[in-house]
Amino acid sequence: MTLTRAEAQDTLRAISHTEHRSSAAYGYQMSAPHLILWGVIWVIGYGFSYWQPERSQIWLALVAGGVLGSMIIGRRLRPAAAGSRDWRYLATVAALAIFITVLFVILTPRGPRGAGAFFPVLAAFYYSLIGIWTRGSRMTVLGVALVVLTLSGFVFPPQFFTLWMAIVGGGGLILGGLWLRSV
Numbered sequence: 001m002t003l004t005r006a007e008a009q010d011t012l013r014a015i016s017h018t019e020h021r022s023s024a025a026y027g028y029q030m031s032a033p034h035l036i037l038w039g040v041i042w043v044i045g046y047g048f049s050y051w052q053p054e055r056s057q058i059w060l061a062l063v064a065g066g067v068l069g070s071m072i073i074g075r076r077l078r079p080a081a082a083g084s085r086d087w088r089y090l091a092t093v094a095a096l097a098i099f100i101t102v103l104f105v106i107l108t109p110r111g112p113r114g115a116g117a118f119f120p121v122l123a124a125f126y127y128s129l130i131g132i133w134t135r136g137s138r139m140t141v142l143g144v145a146l147v148v149l150t151l152s153g154f155v156f157p158p159q160f161f162t163l164w165m166a167i168v169g170g171g172g173l174i175l176g177g178l179w180l181r182s183v
Helices: 007-049 059-079 080-106 111-134 138-156 157-179
Strands: none
Touching: 007 059, 007 080, 007 138, 007 157, 080 157, 111 138, 111 157
8 A cells, every 4th residue: 555645745744743742742741840839939929028028038038949949840850861951951040040130230120019020021921932932832821821910910009919929920820830731
């Protein structure tokens, strides 16, 4: 039995489609635990900042714990063969930290609410880029939703912004992680 040219092309298209879906599902499985972890951190951090704003330095410990937790999750989920790229992740985090610090020096956010909105928008931008470059539409949807939710909370009365971000921002990341795991 021989295949016609059209049958061969259809078969190759089906294989390519399956490969794409499999790659996207794998990426979602890798991303989901990170989203859940950072969603919990946002719930704690923004919640704490709402109820005890004078102690918002808790974010330093939460972010440090989140970075460590993400590294542990990444190490557990990453295939053994990928170990040779470890330095790139640390270098990327360092470059991002320097970039954000310089941005804050140059473009001082409008108070704590501006800083509180900056990081979710930055994360949303990152999620959207991941979705665009990996053709993982769920990551793009998550990024857009996070921007819309953050801006919605930003335009509401300022006294409720941190509570909004704890519930909607942190909860959204947790739900997004669960959504990605369901693939």
